[in-house]
Amino acid sequence: MSQSLAKECNELKERYDTCFLKWYSEKYLRGTGTEQNNECSELFKQYSSCLQGAWHRQAAGRGPGRTQGQRLDIHEQEEITDLLRALSDWLLASELSVMPEDDGLMRVFWPTDLPRSDCRGVVVGWRNSALDVLVVAVLEEVEPRRVESALKLGNLLRNAPHPVSRIYEQCGKSSISVLGVSNTPDTVEVDSSWIRVTIPPKQRVPSVTCARASSIQIILFERPLPGRMQYMSLDPIALALGDKHDGFRQDFADSGEEDDEKRERLNKEAKRKLVEKLKQHSVVKRIPSPKERALPTIINQINWAWELEKLLQQNVSRIGTRPKRALSVSERVVESATTARDMILVWLWDMITIYVLPVIKKLFVLGLMAHRVVAEMLLRILEWRLRPRYAALKDISATAQQVEIRLQQFCYWPMQYVTLRLRKNDWASVTTSHPDYIRFYNSLWLVANDVIIGMAFGSYIIDNADWVANEISRLLTTYTVEALQSSISWLMGWPAGLKLNTELAAFLGDLFLWVIEYWASGIRYELRDTQDIGTTCNDNNPLRQHPSTSVIALHPIPLDFKSMFYQYFQMGNRIRKHYLSPRVAMCLLMGKFVPPLNRKNLYSLQYSMLPAKRAGVMEMWDALNSLPASKRKSMPVQVPILANGRNRFPSNYGGGRSRSYG
């Protein structure tokens, strides 16, 4: 900052400048300066009055001529521009804090799979901010006024299968609003913030105009179907449970880190520091505009779009006069006939559900509990340590560890299943439990896989036991015994024409031959297996553009191969890092023992699918009993649907303008 024109104002100017800069960088740029710039305005007033006083005094002192010289003038001008800049900054800031994001760019999220027609309609959806809307449904043949009032009263969300408040909570807005009109001629007056949509019959992209927006961004998306557990997310889903890593790390620390692990950790640390340093480079932290911050909410709204539209369309008939055909006579006959047949089936089904199913259920739950108790006892034994630092049984024996993992999986299943059942009591669009679902069936499938592969392999070995044994022993004798023996015998003679110390060569050769003989008598081999999971998920991703109004389409992209089998790759990496390292080569050269890969390293992938702390026996009992009784399908109560054209009700029931076609 330059010096003030008048010396006596220097201090005031400095104070104001620091205050303003502080406010500007700390509050305004972070978006917290919503209230006016109060802190500094007082200082600003003092400063400007001081300056004015000084100015007058100077002017008076100099007299009317004011010919003191160019230098002062330039200085003055600088001061004034400085002042003006500060003032305009201040004004701008206070103005912007009132209207934070009016840059004339309107963002419209539009589902491509909305049913389209030429009828006039009302566009309904979420208004995330003035120029940021997400279309949920187009309600046809209704008055915008009535839709608005119905939305306020909540009429359009009647008969919802689950609590409506959940929708608002998840979608981050307190109400659904009318966004505009579709296929309405321009002569009809609408609110300036509303959009006008024309949906050309054959095209994918609707044309959207809005009086307030200078440019429009249409983002097309295909609604994910909640029934098929489709959903969009900004990040690929993680299937490993997040809660457990700390506890697990400690387990590792007990066994002592290996060299390469330690090196890896140090590398990571160094890299993290470097990145942290790089992050310090950004001077001004930009505050994301509300539009940008809304993205996660919008993703949720997209996930809800399907169910919400269903609900809205179901209730349109309450406010409008959507033409609906009444049932013809023959159709009614068919309907009543099917009803009669259904009655018997329903009765039979009721008998079963009332008398048979509960008994089976109870037995099953009791069986599960018994299993759980046994599992708990076994697990206690497997995990028991003589002292905290001593190894438990599962650390010593691979079999024990295998048993432990299986038991843990068995214990986790009922809990997972309960969570999944609870999912049914909520809207299908709530996506939080989808990873649970995948995890549950994944682990079921993995166990089934293990059993299938194990049985196939086992039966193959049993059937061809002799051949397999012969083949293995032949291979082993060829490569580990005979080849060695022949090469040693070769060395004992005159290898490649070299004459060696015959006695020493014979002695050493005999010694090694004897060692090989001994080794050949007791060849052992060990097989180990591990297994893992693959996943798929949706990720969203914009692609296409169009002039003037930009059109962006969201495409689901399949998870690529590498991330689908991420854990396999990770495990491969671990094995590679352990066995294909210079250290191993050194060991081989020096004739040292190559340390095998720690079993824990391989199993850690499996443990990552299990919770760190398993649910206790009582916890499981409570969870199983808390399962809501499966809702019996009660006969749907016939709520009189207003004016939907059915002949059962007088056609002017509810006072709507109803029409009915024969």
Add this chain to the structure above:
Amino acid sequence: MLTTTPYLTIRRPSPTTAEFTLTTCPPLTLRLRAALFGVLCLRFIAVLSAIIGIYSAFFHPSGLLPPPIFPSGRITLLDFELNNFLLHILHLLYVSAPGQSIASLATSLPPYAVLALSAITAYIALFARIHTTESLLVLRGLGIQMSSNVGGGYFRLGGGTYMKRTRFIPTEKIQDILINEAFKGFEVRYYLVIVVEGEEDVVVCFPRLLPRRKIVERVWRGARGCLYEKDGPVMSAGAGGGSTHNGNWRGGNEKG
């Protein structure tokens, strides 16, 4: 002839969107198309010879001419079955002069070597990439999508696009876009990085091509302008002083 040094093309479909594409593929002229077609034919021949190699090594190791599948030499509709048909074609190829030369080569090698060799040939022929194309799509208020091509890029011949691998970063997560420098061998490379909040690594744009500093600066300016500034990007390409690295730039709201 097939590739050039990477050059930048900027597409601005609307003021709020910009796509910066960096590619080594020269503009599609007739000559280039012809050359690409030639490459495609070569790929095809390579794959075919790999198949013939395997066929001759494992099905006719003796090197003798096998009897044809359709003895009459004509295919009637009756015995038209896909399997037989394919086998017949394979047989015809095998019997032909170039096929025989491949077969003699294959029978002279051990079968496992033939298998490995054919697999490598086929893999290279199918998946080798001639061009590298990387792009950065900037959408105001939404984020940045980076993409790079994968696979053989066969459709390029007809002017089509590549198969892409993409990554989308929402604006909210973008802490900053800046130009950084690094040593690579004995040179200093300037590269564009996106600092993503809550991620342990920064994201490097154009990781494969690592373009020259001039291009990086242009992309940096354009991307910042498109992403943050109210009245669209400032597309002045020159003016590159030393001070353009990071910093200097202040929030777009300042201008109003």
